[in-house]
Amino acid sequence: MNDSISGKAAIVGLGATEFSKNSGRTELRLAMEATLDALKDAGIDPSEVDGFSSYSVDKVPEYEIARLLGCKDVKFFSQIPHGGGAACAPIMHAAMAVATGVCKTVVVYRAMNERSWYRFGTGSYGFGSTPIFENTNYGWYMPHGFHTPASWVGMFAQRYMHEYGATSEDFGKIAVAARDFASTNPAAFFYEKPITLADHQSSKWICEPLHLLDCCQESDGAVAMIITSSDRAKDLQQKPVTIKAGSQGISQGQQIMTSYYREDITGLPEMGVVAKELYAQSGLGPEDFQTAIIYDHFTPFVLPQLEEFGFAPRGQAKEFIRAGHHARGGKLPINTHGGQLGEAYIHGMNGVAEAVRQVRGSSVNQVDNVENVLVTAGTGVPTSGLILSKA
Amino acid sequence: MAKYEWFAEIDAMVGHQYGRIYAWDKVNEAMVRQWCEVMGVDNPIYTDADYAAKSQHGQLVAPPAMLQAWCLAGFHDELAPGSTTDNPYGVLKLLEAQGYPAVVAVNCDLHFDRYIGIGERLYYTTVFDDISEEKTTALGTGFFVTLKMVFLSETGDGKDDEKVGEMLFRVIKFKPANPPEKAKPAGSDNAAPKMLRPKPGISDDNRFFWEGCDAKELRIQQCKHCEKLQHPPAPVCMHCHSFELDYKLASGKGELYSFVVMHHPHVPPFDNPNPIGLIELEEGVRIAAGLIGVEEDVSPKIGEAVEVEFHTYEGELTLPQFRLVSTKESS
Numbered sequence: 071m072n073d074s075i076s077g078k079a080a081i082v083g084l085g086a087t088e089f090s091k092n093s094g095r096t097e098l099r100l101a102m103e104a105t106l107d108a109l110k111d112a113g114i115d116p117s118e119v120d121g122f123s124s125y126s127v128d129k130v131p132e133y134e135i136a137r138l139l140g141c142k143d144v145k146f147f148s149q150i151p152h153g154g155g156a157a158c159a160p161i162m163h164a165a166m167a168v169a170t171g172v173c174k175t176v177v178v179y180r181a182m183n184e185r186s187w188y189r190f191g192t193g194s195y196g197f198g199s200t201p202i203f204e205n206t207n208y209g210w211y212m213p214h215g216f217h218t219p220a221s222w223v224g225m226f227a228q229r230y231m232h233e234y235g236a237t238s239e240d241f242g243k244i245a246v247a248a249r250d251f252a253s254t255n256p257a258a259f260f261y262e263k264p265i266t267l268a269d270h271q272s273s274k275w276i277c278e279p280l281h282l283l284d285c286c287q288e289s290d291g292a293v294a295m296i297i298t299s300s301d302r303a304k305d306l307q308q309k310p311v312t313i314k315a316g317s318q319g320i321s322q323g324q325q326i327m328t329s330y331y332r333e334d335i336t337g338l339p340e341m342g343v344v345a346k347e348l349y350a351q352s353g354l355g356p357e358d359f360q361t362a363i364i365y366d367h368f369t370p371f372v373l374p375q376l377e378e379f380g381f382a383p384r385g386q387a388k389e390f391i392r393a394g395h396h397a398r399g400g401k402l403p404i405n406t407h408g409g410q411l412g413e414a415y416i417h418g419m420n421g422v423a424e425a426v427r428q429v430r431g432s433s434v435n436q437v438d439n440v441e442n443v444l445v446t447a448g449t450g451v452p453t454s455g456l457i458l459s460k461a
Numbered sequence: 462m463a464k465y466e467w468f469a470e471i472d473a474m475v476g477h478q479y480g481r482i483y484a485w486d487k488v489n490e491a492m493v494r495q496w497c498e499v500m501g502v503d504n505p506i507y508t509d510a511d512y513a514a515k516s517q518h519g520q521l522v523a524p525p526a527m528l529q530a531w532c533l534a535g536f537h538d539e540l541a542p543g544s545t546t547d548n549p550y551g552v553l554k555l556l557e558a559q560g561y562p563a564v565v566a567v568n569c570d571l572h573f574d575r576y577i578g579i580g581e582r583l584y585y586t587t588v589f590d591d592i593s594e595e596k597t598t599a600l601g602t603g604f605f606v607t608l609k610m611v612f613l614s615e616t617g618d619g620k621d622d623e624k625v626g627e628m629l630f631r632v633i634k635f636k637p638a639n640p641p642e643k644a645k646p647a648g649s650d651n652a653a654p655k656m657l658r659p660k661p662g663i664s665d666d667n668r669f670f671w672e673g674c675d676a677k678e679l680r681i682q683q684c685k686h687c688e689k690l691q692h693p694p695a696p697v698c699m700h701c702h703s704f705e706l707d708y709k710l711a712s713g714k715g716e717l718y719s720f721v722v723m724h725h726p727h728v729p730p731f732d733n734p735n736p737i738g739l740i741e742l743e744e745g746v747r748i749a750a751g752l753i754g755v756e757e758d759v760s761p762k763i764g765e766a767v768e769v770e771f772h773t774y775e776g777e778l779t780l781p782q783f784r785l786v787s788t789k790e791s792s
Contacts, residue, residue, distance in 0.1 A: 206693075212659040214737055226719070229739075232719070328749070
């Protein structure tokens with residue numbers, strides 16, 4: 071345990087812009103607004119920042135943020151691949167950098183006009199026919215018109231339903247709970263707009279077996295946070311949020327969204343890797359969490375995540391959902407900010423932010439007596455996870 | 462050449478004046494600057510206020526060649542408020558109806574009465590000036606149609622508006638002497654180019670697979686050393702790490718391991734709903750591909766027997782697709 075990063079670094083500042091469908095300003099500006107907001111929240115002068123971490127597909131370079139902050143002595147910067155799957159990894163990288171003494175104060179950020187400038191769900195991404203790996207890899211799918219994240223997830227979901235008897239209504243209950251939390255979160259895009267299971271069932275097909283309301287939003291916005299050593303955190307103005315554990319995960323047969331060639335496609339073994347490592351680093355188990363952020367770009371993948379972390383036996387997450395354990399007042403309320411289904415799709419970084427608020431005790435949907443919060447990142451891709459805890 | 466009966470209608474239109482088409486915006490610095498940038502015009506009398514103040518104009522002026530630009534319809538073909546909707550191009554439509562569909566490069570002559578200053582509001586009127594006798598050129602047989610646009614600047618104080626320029630617009634509307642060699646498919650006039658299916662990336666690691674498709678063979682990579690199969694293909698055996706790889710011809714038979722049905726978004730050229738299967742081949746490897754024979758209201762069943770069929774798109778992309786065997790007889 072002494073060699074692990076557990077407990078050696080803390081999140082001490084949190085900043086964000088509003089979440090919208092069209093921010094009306096550049097991504098760099100969003101990044102600067104969120105970063106300065108986070109530094110102010112932490113009470114740390116911008117010139118002290120000496121590390122940065124973000125993740126693809128973010129296009130705001132850390133050197134430009136560093137230049138605008140007036141940083142002179144930046145010793146650590148990383149950008150982690152695989153989009154939302156990396157959402158928890160910058161915090162882990164920051165914790166590693168701080169724990170090993172490479173740097174002292176790291177800005178972790180995510181800033182994108184994903185909705186107004188790109189959209190991930192269009193089905194055309196400009197893959198070419200040159201022999202680079204990405205083109206050959208997506209060449210197995212795009213020529214057939216099998217070309218959206220929703221459809222790639224749907225292929226896993228259909229098999230999961232077939233093997234375990236989960237239903238579209240089980241997926242719907244995840245969406246209903248998320249929109250319920252969003253309805254009481256003024257920062258959520260779907261603030262005061264709850265849905266019913268009937269709304270979910272009658273929403274149009276995006277790709278069978280996924281309805282529209284199984285799919286998260288597309289959003290513009292930025293989130294930033296400040297990580298420093300736990301020792302220094304004690305002297306800062308915010309209640310420190312300890313980084314208890316962090317891990318990335320790739321497992322056998324791993325691909326990006328299309329790991330269809332594994333013996334079994336109903337699990338998420340890469341998340342299993344993360345779970346095992348998080349529990350080993352922290353010494354915690356499933357019973358030690360009061361709330362969790364479970365990545366919800368598409369509802370079906372919430373179920374195997376609950377199973378990989380041991381909240382339910384394999385194939386039984388549907389019972390967990392049917393009992394309402396994941397919803398407001400349940401034994402493990404998940405995504406109390408409204409998730410990416412309800413609050414915004416900031417590729418998981420807004421989920422990390424909600425975990426910080428839950429540990430601080432400042433969430434608008436605060437859960438009682440929070441000690442430890444599990445956070446997971448994007449599924450179907452190489453992924454990551456975190457445990458954030460009270461100091 | 463004798464005139465046609467229908468020509469009387471067109472003849473009677475000669476001299477007709479068509480209403481006012483207004484400019485969307487007053488002559489303004491922003492559009493002038495953009496136009497100069499795009500056209501590569503760097504004369505400071507158009508963009509440098511200090512310089513222009515000292516010039517003979519005493520203020521910024523617009524490049525004369527922008528004359529037509531001010532009064533063009535908007536991006537969505539809408540005319541500025543106050544414009545009339547009578548169409549000076551009606552004569553062209555009448556000629557088309559009589560079998561003179563083609564147009565070649567338009568001839569435009571611009572005449573400028575004076576420079577136009579920032580802040581002026583322009584409009585123009587059009588006179589159907591002339592139509593020629595039927596003429597035969599190397600291109601074909603048709604009519605030269607001449608329209609004259611007169612551009613005016615509003616005075617706004619009750620005085621007569623001031624003419625600032627005019628444009629002669631001449632076009633030949635004709636029957637082509639030699640019809641185009643390659644007839645366009647019906648309904649393709651002005652249509653966007655047809656979208657094609659995206660092509661796969663082909664590398665030294667997977668070329669055998671795609672060449673197999675062209676030969677209507679389903680080729681699955683096989684290790685020469687341990688003889689295990691793998692798909693998708695790779696440069697090395699994922700079981701024993703041998704680089705000695707070959708392929709085996711699959712029977713094309715298998716069962717549906719999972720599936721989705723694409724509904725949104727609509728991405729040309731694909732027709733939704735578009736069913737896609739994850740097929741477990743009887744040789745034991747899986748492959749993703751489009752499904753054939755799926756009826757709209759009948760969901761495929763996991764475990765259903767499927768069989769490969771090859772379909773070629775646009776003569777250049779051959780894909781393996783899988784038919785539900787239960788629908789084979791009826792199709």
